[in-house]
Amino acid sequence: MNALAPAVMNRLDALNYYTVTRKYDLAFPRLTDDVDADVVVIGGGFSGVNTALELAEKGITNVVVLEGRHLGFGGTGRNGGQVMAGIGHDINAVKKHVGPEGLETLFRISNLGAGIIRERIARYGIDADFRQGYGYLAYNARQMKTLRAWEAEFRAVDPDEDIALLSGADVASVIGSDVYAGVLKHMGGGHVNSLNLLLGEAQALAGHGVRLFENSPVIAVEYGERITVRTGAGSVRAAKLLWACDSFLNRLEPAIQGKTITTYSFQIATEPLPEEMVLRISPIRGAYSDIRPVIDYFRVTNENRLLFGSATQLLEYVPEDLAGWNRALMLKVFPYLKDVRIDLAWGGPMACSANLFPQIGTLPGRPNAFYVQGYSGFGVTPSHIVCKVLAEGMSEGSARYDLMSAIPHAAIPGHDALRPAVMTAAKTWHQLSGYFNGRR
Numbered sequence: 001m002n003a004l005a006p007a008v009m010n011r012l013d014a015l016n017y018y019t020v021t022r023k024y025d026l027a028f029p030r031l032t033d034d035v036d037a038d039v040v041v042i043g044g045g046f047s048g049v050n051t052a053l054e055l056a057e058k059g060i061t062n063v064v065v066l067e068g069r070h071l072g073f074g075g076t077g078r079n080g081g082q083v084m085a086g087i088g089h090d091i092n093a094v095k096k097h098v099g100p101e102g103l104e105t106l107f108r109i110s111n112l113g114a115g116i117i118r119e120r121i122a123r124y125g126i127d128a129d130f131r132q133g134y135g136y137l138a139y140n141a142r143q144m145k146t147l148r149a150w151e152a153e154f155r156a157v158d159p160d161e162d163i164a165l166l167s168g169a170d171v172a173s174v175i176g177s178d179v180y181a182g183v184l185k186h187m188g189g190g191h192v193n194s195l196n197l198l199l200g201e202a203q204a205l206a207g208h209g210v211r212l213f214e215n216s217p218v219i220a221v222e223y224g225e226r227i228t229v230r231t232g233a234g235s236v237r238a239a240k241l242l243w244a245c246d247s248f249l250n251r252l253e254p255a256i257q258g259k260t261i262t263t264y265s266f267q268i269a270t271e272p273l274p275e276e277m278v279l280r281i282s283p284i285r286g287a288y289s290d291i292r293p294v295i296d297y298f299r300v301t302n303e304n305r306l307l308f309g310s311a312t313q314l315l316e317y318v319p320e321d322l323a324g325w326n327r328a329l330m331l332k333v334f335p336y337l338k339d340v341r342i343d344l345a346w347g348g349p350m351a352c353s354a355n356l357f358p359q360i361g362t363l364p365g366r367p368n369a370f371y372v373q374g375y376s377g378f379g380v381t382p383s384h385i386v387c388k389v390l391a392e393g394m395s396e397g398s399a400r401y402d403l404m405s406a407i408p409h410a411a412i413p414g415h416d417a418l419r420p421a422v423m424t425a426a427k428t429w430h431q432l433s434g435y436f437n438g439r440r
Contacts, residue, residue, distance in 0.1 A: 012318070016346035017269040017307060018077045023127050024199035028206075031066065031213040031234035038062040039394065040229050040236040042218050042252075043244030044069075045076040046194075046383035047372045049201050051242055053120075054391030056208035063210045064236045066229065068217035071202050074248050075379050077195045078348035080267065080297045080309050082287045083117055084134055084189045085154065086110050087382045088357035090437070097407045105403055109389070111157045113381030114188055116388065117197070124207075126200030129302045133286025134189030135174050138182040143291055146438035147184040154186060162187035175288060176280040177333050183288075191287035191299040194380050218252060223366050240394060243371040246379075247349040253371070255363045259353065260374045261415040263423050264318055266347035267309035268326040269301075270340045278304050281334060293434040294427060296329060306330070306337070311377070314431065316423035322347055352376040352426075354410040358386045360393070361405040370394055374409075 038060060041048045044067025052063050067073070087110045088094075095103050121130055138144045144167065151165045166174060167182040174183045206212060213231075222228040227241045243253055247262045278285070278300050287299035298308040308330040312319075319325035323345035331338055353359055353374030363369040372390055375382055386404070393401030414422045433439075 012264065012322075012347040012349075015344060016078060016267070017301070017305070017344055018072070018193065018195035020344070021193060021196070021301075021303070022199070023196050024203060026071070026199050026203060028067075028071070028212040028214045031216040031231050031236070034235045034237070035064060035211070037064040037211075037236055037238040039064070039240045039242065040227065040238035041065045041242045041244055042229065043067065043074075043242075043246070043248070044071040044202075044212070044214065045074045045244065045246065046198055046379060047246065047387055048242065048244035049198055049205060050383055050387035051244065051372070051391050051394070052210055053201055053205045053208070054388050055395060056205060056210050058391065058395050060395060061209045064238065065205070065210065065212045066216045066218060066231065066236065067212070067214045068248070070214050071212070072195045072198045075246060075348060075350055075375070076198050078267075078346060079194055079265075079380055080287070080307065081191045081194045081299060081380060082134070082189075082289060082297055083114050083130070083192055083381050084287070084289065084378075085114070085186065085381075086378065087385055088355070088378065089376060090356065093355045094357050094407050098403060102403050105400065107153070108157065109385055109400060111154070112388075113385045114190065116384040117192065117381065120201065120384070121197070124200060124204040126197060126204070128197040128200055129193040130190060130197075131192075131285055131302075132187055132190040133284040134186045135284070135286055135288040136184040136186065137175065137180045137288055137290040138184075139179065139290065139292070140181055142435075142438050144182045146291060147182060151184055158188060173283055174286075175282065179333055180290075185284070187284070189287065192380065193301075221252070223369060225368075227369060239368060241369045242390075242394065243369070243373070246373045246375065247351040249351075249373070253363070256359075256371050256373060258411045258415055259359060259409045260351035261412045261419060261422060261426075262349045263311060263316060263352055264347050264349055265309055265311045265377060266319065266322050266326055267307060267345070268323055268330065268342050269344040270306045270308075270337070271343050272304045273300075273306060273340065275304065280336075281306060291439050293430040293439055296333065298330070298333070305343070306334075306340075312427070314424065314427050316420045316427065318347070350375065350377045350379070354412055357407065358382055359407075359409045360386060360390050360401070361409070
């Protein structure tokens with residue numbers, strides 16, 4: 001995490017929708033012994049737990065997961081719960097590094113995420129409020145052109161899925177707002193309670209015999225043929241290591257710290273809404289996001305609350321009034337919610353890569369030290385894809401892992417000391433480029 005984060009986390013680290021709807025009474029001990037393992041994972045969010053679970057399903061169960069706070073403390077317990085297609089913001093951003101065949105491979109695997117989540121929930125009986133239905137929203141003709149291309153791509157991958165591009169009066173059958181020119185309905189996507197999904201996966205992981213420890217922050221790592229990871233009260237010696245900290249790396253590993261930069265997203269949850277209002281907002285009871293460079297995203301929960309989130313469009317800052325800031329954005333989309341109470345407001349950091357594409361690989365000169373980071377605000381679904389590929393690389397190896405790990409990860413100058421200025425410049429450029437790629 002960057003230097004500014006401790007100053008703002010008190011405002012962001014508040015009660016949020018996920019903490020008040022937690023269904024799993026799970027608690028794991030603090031590491032107080034010196035233990036041995038085949039693999040040690042640092043980070044108890046989707047990346048760490050999913051990779052460990054993928055390894056366990058391959059029979060690699062002598063794994064230790066270390067979490068500095070509690071499972072889901074990071075982005076996994078602060079996000080929108082959107083289950084959508086794709087891996088990064090734009091697969092074409094890495095085309096020059098992977099070539100046409102590699103791009104085709106990435107596109108094929110980019111649509112696996114929702115299916116992995118559904119299969120995981122069914123296999124382990126996870127209670128995570130999963131609902132199908134997604135709407136990609138367009139404000140104008142340029143964005144409608146982009147959605148037409150997406151429709152063709154989605155249909156090519158999954159021709160049997162309920163996918164439809166709607167405009168005009170038909171938009172109201174998917175989303176109850178007058179601000180959109182069109183919507184691409186994709187019933188293969190949807191939304192999920194991400195914290196309960198993680199906790200259900202952690203419970204399944206423990207069932208495989210994997211050891212999990214909470215409140216065990218890492219203070220030092222000693223590399224070698226066997227790697228030693230030290231916490232304040234114990235240590236883990238393992239043949240392989242995975243860094244899975246994303247925006248909570250806390251400068252522990254300089255080789256990957258500078259490859260991402262932290263920004264923040266913010267969300268609100270309304271009071272429970274009447275059923276008729278819920279159906280007006282979301283006739284399909286789905287999840288939604290527009291396709292601008294910095295998106296608004298929202299969904300209706302099982303308790304009939306509207307969750308609405310976004311990030312600052314240009315200037316990088318943390319609003320003083322999180323509830324008021326996000327409420328103003330919500331009312332631009334749904335002005336008829338002006339009298340609705342906001343019950344919860346929260347936010348959190350997210351690690352962005354230069355190309356807005358997730359990063360996996362090994363540390364330079366350390367083939368047994370792996371890492372995953374840089375989801376750039378799109379982590380719920382991509383983490384389930386990326387960590388499947390990462391587990392392949394950490395075990396038997398695969399062409400998919402070789403492809404993804406070979407994508408260069410650019411260093412970001414000023415990622416720490418100049419973070420607000422760098423992020424403001426990046427957001428400005430990202431917004432301008434949106435006019436040329438059909439996202440503005």
